[in-house]
Amino acid sequence: MEAYQGGDLGAFEQLYAALVDDVRRYFSRSARDRRALNDLVQDTFLEMHRSLRTYLPELPVRPWVFGIARNVSGRSRRAAWHWDARSSTQSATEEDLAAPVNDARAIDFLDIENALACLPAGHRDSWLLHHVLGWSFPAIAQHLGITVVAAKLRSSRATRALRAALRGSEQDK
Amino acid sequence: MSDTRVPPALAAAVAANLRPVRPLASPWRRALALLPLGIALLVGMPAFWSWRSHIDVFAPWPWRALSPLETIAGLLVLAAAFREAVPGRELSARALWALLGAAGATFLSINLVSAASVDVAPATALRWLRDCFAMAIAFSGPTLLLPAWLVSRALPNRPALTGALCGLGVGFMADAGLRALCWDGEHAHILIAHGGAIAMLMALGAAGTTVVERIRR
Numbered sequence: 018m019e020a021y022q023g024g025d026l027g028a029f030e031q032l033y034a035a036l037v038d039d040v041r042r043y044f045s046r047s048a049r050d051r052r053a054l055n056d057l058v059q060d061t062f063l064e065m066h067r068s069l070r071t072y073l074p075e076l077p078v079r080p081w082v083f084g085i086a087r088n089v090s091g092r093s094r095r096a097a098w099h100w101d102a103r104s105s106t107q108s109a110t111e112e113d114l115a116a117p118v119n120d121a122r123a124i125d126f127l128d129i130e131n132a133l134a135c136l137p138a139g140h141r142d143s144w145l146l147h148h149v150l151g152w153s154f155p156a157i158a159q160h161l162g163i164t165v166v167a168a169k170l171r172s173s174r175a176t177r178a179l180r181a182a183l184r185g186s187e188q189d190k
Numbered sequence: 191m192s193d194t195r196v197p198p199a200l201a202a203a204v205a206a207n208l209r210p211v212r213p214l215a216s217p218w219r220r221a222l223a224l225l226p227l228g229i230a231l232l233v234g235m236p237a238f239w240s241w242r243s244h245i246d247v248f249a250p251w252p253w254r255a256l257s258p259l260e261t262i263a264g265l266l267v268l269a270a271a272f273r274e275a276v277p278g279r280e281l282s283a284r285a286l287w288a289l290l291g292a293a294g295a296t297f298l299s300i301n302l303v304s305a306a307s308v309d310v311a312p313a314t315a316l317r318w319l320r321d322c323f324a325m326a327i328a329f330s331g332p333t334l335l336l337p338a339w340l341v342s343r344a345l346p347n348r349p350a351l352t353g354a355l356c357g358l359g360v361g362f363m364a365d366a367g368l369r370a371l372c373w374d375g376e377h378a379h380i381l382i383a384h385g386g387a388i389a390m391l392m393a394l395g396a397a398g399t400t401v402v403e404r405i406r407r
Contacts, residue, residue, distance in 0.1 A: 026201075029196070037194050059197060059199075066208075070211045070213055070214055073214065082277075083278060084276070091347065
């Protein structure tokens with residue numbers, strides 16, 4: 018652990034190998050399916066990396082890692098709850114997630130490129146990976162190191178922002 | 191036994207910003223770093239009060255002797271809050287109840303020691319009550335930002351509880367300063383104005399830390 022805090026990637030890999038089964042077992046009851054389980058496990062290790070400074074060297078590693086797992090689990094529950102609440106209040110959410118292919122009409126590609134350039138990088142990546150490259154949200158989440166819910170949200174927000182931007186450019190014309 | 195190799199995306203994310211980090215100091219050391227803050231509240235509040243209100247009569251000496259004890263109690267509570275903020279180091283239910291019980295007992299025993307009836311008109315008593323409450327919140331509200339920031343550098347699993355403990359610690363330190371200048375020893379005054387300010391700081395700390403954690407994560 019001290020080697021990992023010193024910036025050694027090999028130490029992280031060793032730590033992952035030693036703990037991943039236990040972390041997976043920890044989430045196995047709460048996760049809905051295998052994909053969600055893998056997301057939670059990866060989120061835990063990613064959060065462990067982000068919170069590396071909170072580990073105090075003289076203490077055992079496992080309670081610290083499971084403390085982080087508890088944090089990730091709580092956050093995931095809250096995110097799922099928010100997502101459900103949002104879905105029930107916004108009927109257009111599914112529509113937002115769908116590719117805006119038929120919406121394009123007379124919008125030219127330069128407008129789309131300009132509108133894409135205005136999006137925050139995280140939102141743009143999620144949107145491009147899903148709508149252009151056809152990736153699934155779990156795959157995007159894994160690639161970007163975020164939760165599936167976050168990937169969906171980013172893509173949805175990007176779609177909404179693009180629509181607004183393109184509507185504006187159409188009116189300008 | 192499943193695959194124990196690091197998934198490529200995770201390895202890439204970790205490698206992208208892997209650099210040596212300095213571990214956080216122990217909770218006790220971080221709480222001790224706030225000692226100047228405690229001293230500032232202990233000395234600053236009476237000084238500001240006497241400057242603003244042109245008064246030179248403070249609380250009786252024996253009461254003031256209790257103030258440093260209260261500052262130390264505040265630092266101990268802050269240390270517990272910093273410990274609570276570290277994953278895997280959360281306080282057990284028993285430790286938490288012991289801490290809250292000790293904090294309550296400290297506050298009540300100091301209250302009992304400095305109890306003295308004051309014969310003033312109800313309007314004056316009400317004004318003193320408002321003054322003490324406002325003074326404690328005005329001084330310790332901004333002060334609460336520092337421990338809240340220290341807490342947010344860790345990863346609290348129970349942000350509301352961690353923030354409430356921060357509020358309790360800062361509230362104790364503020365009450366130490368307040369006690370040195372307040373000569374109203376009525377139980378009602380101490381419980382409502384001084385205790386109420388501590389409760390308000392706990393609520394502010396809980397709300398603030400929860401909001402910060404929601405935004406950060």
